[in-house]
Amino acid sequence: MVKWKLLAIIFIVFTVCTYLNSILKQHINYLTDDTKSTIIKTLVFIHIQKTAGSEFERSIVRRLHFGSQPSCRCPMRSRFNRTTRFHIKLKCNCSRNNEPWLISRFSVGWLCGVHADWITYHRCLPPKMNFEYGFHQRKFIYATLLREPVTRFISEYLHTLRGANWLSERSSCQKAQQLRNQSACWKNTNLTDFILCPFNSAINRQTRMLSSSINNCLSSSFTYSNLIDLKTAKKNLESMEFFGLTEYLYLSQRLFERVAYCKLIRTCSFQSYLEQNSINNQTYDYIEKDLISNDLNRIKQINSDDIEFSMLISADLSKPAGPDILLTSASTTPFRIQNYRTLAYVVITLVYLVIGAAIFDRLESTQEAIRHANLTARIAAFQQQHNMSDGDFINLTRTVELRLQYRKKQWKFIGSFYYATVVLALIGYGHAIPHTKAGRAVTIAYALIGIPMWLIMIQSVGERLNSLIRFVVKRIKRRIKRKREPQVTAMELLTCEALLILLTLVAGSYVFHRYESWRYFDAFYYCVLTL
Incomplete structure (x- = not known):
C-alpha cells in the first residue's frame, strides 16, 4: 500500500514538474526568439x-x-439534420499560424x-x-455590435x-453574479x-x-x-x-x-x-402594439x-476613429509589461531558492553534524591506533583517493565520450574531471560551442516528439469519437509527456538497479x- 501511495505521489509531482518545465521552455523560447518582434x-x-x-x-x-479563401473552415451540415438552425452551436476552425485569428462564439466558443x-x-x-497556444507577444483587437438601448x-x-x-453569464464582479442568481428577473415575469x-x-x-469599472464590488x-x-x-x-450598429x-x-x-x-x-428586416421585426411589433407609454x-x-x-x-461618429490612441498604447505597454514580468520571475525564483535552502538546511544539517562528529572520532581512533601524525594521515588519504580514482581508467574513448556528453547536457556529476590545463581549456571551448548546439537539438527533438504524440492522440480520438479532424488540447499533450517521462524514469531506474547493484x-x- 505504501509503495502505491509513493508511486502516486511521484506521478503527481512529475506531472506538475512536466507542466512547469513546459511553461518554462515556452518562456525561454519566447525570450530567445528572434521573431518575437512580429506581434x-x-x-x-x-x-x-x-x-x-x-x-x-x-x-x-x-x-x-x-x-478567394474562406476565413474559417466550418463543419458541413449533416444530411440527416436539415433544420434551419443546424449550425447555431457548431464551431468553425479559424486558425492562422496554428492559432485562431478570431475569438468568437463560433470559432473557439x-x-x-x-x-x-x-x-x-x-x-x-x-x-x-x-496556455493553449504557447507564449507569444499578442495584440488583442476588439470589435462589437451596439443597438438602440430601448429596442435592445x-x-x-x-x-x-x-x-x-443569463445565469451562466461571466461577470467581472463575483458579487454581481451572486445577486443575479438570487433574483427572479428571468422567471417569466411581465414587463413591469x-x-x-x-x-x-x-x-x-x-x-x-464595455466599461472598465469594478467599484465597490465586494x-x-x-x-x-x-x-x-x-x-x-x-x-x-x-x-x-x-464596432457596428444592429440597425x-x-x-x-x-x-x-x-x-x-x-x-x-x-x-x-x-x-x-445580412437582411435587416429578418432580425428586428418581432421586437418592433411588440413596441408598436403592446408597449405602453409608462413602461417606455x-x-x-x-x-x-x-x-x-x-x-x-452618435455625436462622435462624424469624427475620425482613434487608431492613433491604440497604436500609442500598444507601442509602450508590452515593453513595460515584459519588465514587470521579468522582475516577477526574478523575485519568485529568489523566494523559491530561499525556501529550498531552508528546507534542505532543516533536513540535512543535523545529520551532517552527526556524521562529521562520528568521522572525527574514527580518525582520532585510527591515528592513535597506528601512532600516526596529522600530516601522515593527510598523505594517506590523498594516496587512497588517487588509488580509487585510477582503479579504472577514465580516459579511454568510451569514458571520454561519456564525459563529453555530461558536459553538453549540463548535468555535472563531478566524478570525471580533466586534470591537465590543456584538457580544462578545451572543456571550456568545447562547452561554449557544444551547449547551444545541444539545446537546439533537444528543442528540435522535443518538437518532433510533440508532433508524434499529437499525431498518435489524433488517430486514437478519431477512432474513438469518429471525428474527421479531432483537436488535441495542451492538457492532453502534457499528460502524454508526463506518462512518457515517468515510464523513462521507471525503466532507467530498473536498469541501474539491476546492472549497477544500486538501491x-x-x-x-x-x-x-x-x-
Whole structure:
C-alpha cells in the first residue's frame, strides 16, 4: 500500500514538474526568439446580448472570405439534420499560424465565459492564449455590435419569455453574479416586473459590458451601477478596431470589410449580406402594439446610461476613429509589461531558492553534524591506533583517493565520450574531471560551442516528439469519437509527456538497479538528476 501511495505521489509531482518545465521552455523560447518582434494580432468579438451578435459573428466565420479563401473552415451540415438552425452551436476552425485569428462564439466558443465583458476578456485572454497556444507577444483587437438601448432592452425581455436566462453569464464582479442568481428577473415575469427587478443585468448592459469599472464590488451595498463608467466605456469603444450598429447590419458588414485588421490578412469580402428586416421585426411589433407609454418612460429612465452612451457615440461618429490612441498604447505597454514580468520571475525564483535552502538546511544539517562528529572520532581512533601524525594521515588519504580514482581508467574513448556528453547536457556529476590545463581549456571551448548546439537539438527533438504524440492522440480520438479532424488540447499533450517521462524514469531506474547493484530509490534519484 505504501509503495502505491509513493508511486502516486511521484506521478503527481512529475506531472506538475512536466507542466512547469513546459511553461518554462515556452518562456525561454519566447525570450530567445528572434521573431518575437512580429506581434500576433487576434480579433476579439465582445458579444453583447440581443445586438444581433450571433448573426454577425456567424456571418464572419461562414460568409467572410480572405481573397478567394474562406476565413474559417466550418463543419458541413449533416444530411440527416436539415433544420434551419443546424449550425447555431457548431464551431468553425479559424486558425492562422496554428492559432485562431478570431475569438468568437463560433470559432473557439465561450473561451472566457458566456458573454464575457471588456474586463473579463482583458483578464482572461493573455493567460488563456498562452496556455493553449504557447507564449507569444499578442495584440488583442476588439470589435462589437451596439443597438438602440430601448429596442435592445425589449428584445432581451422577449428572449426571457422564451425561457432564456443569463445565469451562466461571466461577470467581472463575483458579487454581481451572486445577486443575479438570487433574483427572479428571468422567471417569466411581465414587463413591469422585469423593469422593476432590482438586479436586472439587462439594464444599461452595453455601457456596463464595455466599461472598465469594478467599484465597490465586494461591498454589501453593491449595485450594478458600480460597474458602469461612461468615460471608460467611451474610451474603450474608441480604441476598438471596429464596432457596428444592429440597425445597419449591411453597412456594418461593408465597414468590417474595410477595417485595417481585415486588410492586414488579405482583401476581405462577404459572400452574402445580412437582411435587416429578418432580425428586428418581432421586437418592433411588440413596441408598436403592446408597449405602453409608462413602461417606455420607465425603460428610458433605468437605461439612462446606455442612452447617454449612444448619444455620445452618435455625436462622435462624424469624427475620425482613434487608431492613433491604440497604436500609442500598444507601442509602450508590452515593453513595460515584459519588465514587470521579468522582475516577477526574478523575485519568485529568489523566494523559491530561499525556501529550498531552508528546507534542505532543516533536513540535512543535523545529520551532517552527526556524521562529521562520528568521522572525527574514527580518525582520532585510527591515528592513535597506528601512532600516526596529522600530516601522515593527510598523505594517506590523498594516496587512497588517487588509488580509487585510477582503479579504472577514465580516459579511454568510451569514458571520454561519456564525459563529453555530461558536459553538453549540463548535468555535472563531478566524478570525471580533466586534470591537465590543456584538457580544462578545451572543456571550456568545447562547452561554449557544444551547449547551444545541444539545446537546439533537444528543442528540435522535443518538437518532433510533440508532433508524434499529437499525431498518435489524433488517430486514437478519431477512432474513438469518429471525428474527421479531432483537436488535441495542451492538457492532453502534457499528460502524454508526463506518462512518457515517468515510464523513462521507471525503466532507467530498473536498469541501474539491476546492472549497477544500486538501491532502487538511489537509481531513481540518479535518473531524476540526469533528466
